[in-house]
Amino acid sequence: MALPESWHVRSRSRECAATQRPFTDGETIVTALYPDPKSSGYLRRDICLDAWNELPADAEKTFSFWKTTFTAPTGNETQNPVEKLSAEEILHRLIEEDEDHTENTRYILAVMLERQKLLRETDHQRTPNGILRVYEHRKTGEVYLIRDPDIPLSQVEAFQNDVIILLENNGRMPEPVLQETPAETAPDETGIPDPETAPETAAEPPPAAAEAPSPAAEAQPDTAR
Numbered sequence: 001m002a003l004p005e006s007w008h009v010r011s012r013s014r015e016c017a018a019t020q021r022p023f024t025d026g027e028t029i030v031t032a033l034y035p036d037p038k039s040s041g042y043l044r045r046d047i048c049l050d051a052w053n054e055l056p057a058d059a060e061k062t063f064s065f066w067k068t069t070f071t072a073p074t075g076n077e078t079q080n081p082v083e084k085l086s087a088e089e090i091l092h093r094l095i096e097e098d099e100d101h102t103e104n105t106r107y108i109l110a111v112m113l114e115r116q117k118l119l120r121e122t123d124h125q126r127t128p129n130g131i132l133r134v135y136e137h138r139k140t141g142e143v144y145l146i147r148d149p150d151i152p153l154s155q156v157e158a159f160q161n162d163v164i165i166l167l168e169n170n171g172r173m174p175e176p177v178l179q180e181t182p183a184e185t186a187p188d189e190t191g192i193p194d195p196e197t198a199p200e201t202a203a204e205p206p207p208a209a210a211e212a213p214s215p216a217a218e219a220q221p222d223t224a225r
Contacts, residue, residue, distance in 0.1 A: 071140070131150075133148055
């Protein structure tokens with residue numbers, strides 16, 4: 001299973017975690033991540049500025065925190081299931097599935113969405129398992145924790161190609177096409193291959209007969225005494 005730090009963190013709350021006051025559209029709030037004592041992941045809490053500034057000095061230590069703007073949901077977030085998945089939706093699904101082999105692809109997707117101004121990196125922290133980057137969705141406030149796999153430059157293009165394939169196939173890698181191999185020639189009941197199916201082989205010439213001595217050689221007298 002992939003590293004626990006890469007798990008998806010739940011979406012933005014609509015009310016302050018400290019006062020339970022509903023947020024107003026456009027309000028500046030603080031999003032904080034705390035280590036989860038019940039797992040190896042993290043808990044998210046959204047807190048209004050007033051409550052944040054009044055936290056005591058000995059309050060629970062955060063893993064990461066940042067200011068953000070609360071955007072009220074519009075109620076038009078429903079998705080047509082037959083529509084093609086976007087890069088954002090593919091990233092969301094890959095994080096939820098949390099498969100080892102998609103870790104590098106998740107990071108490439110996150111960087112791509114950051115360049116498209118859909119995600120923004122709010123923080124990064126060094127953990128025993130490497131650098132953990134915190135991304136926030138600019139519109140929905142959804143938070144993703146993505147481990148930076150430190151991909152070698154020579155391998156970046158290969159993972160970018162994987163992302164292109166995912167986008168073209170609605171978020172799934174296509175099944176590999178298996179090539180059929182020709183069946184081997186089966187012998188008949190006598191153990192002799194069928195001449196109609198057996199591969200043709202060139203006939204080997206018979207071994208040459210030993211050359212007999214000429215009669216002249218036999219008739220030549222032996223002059224040596």
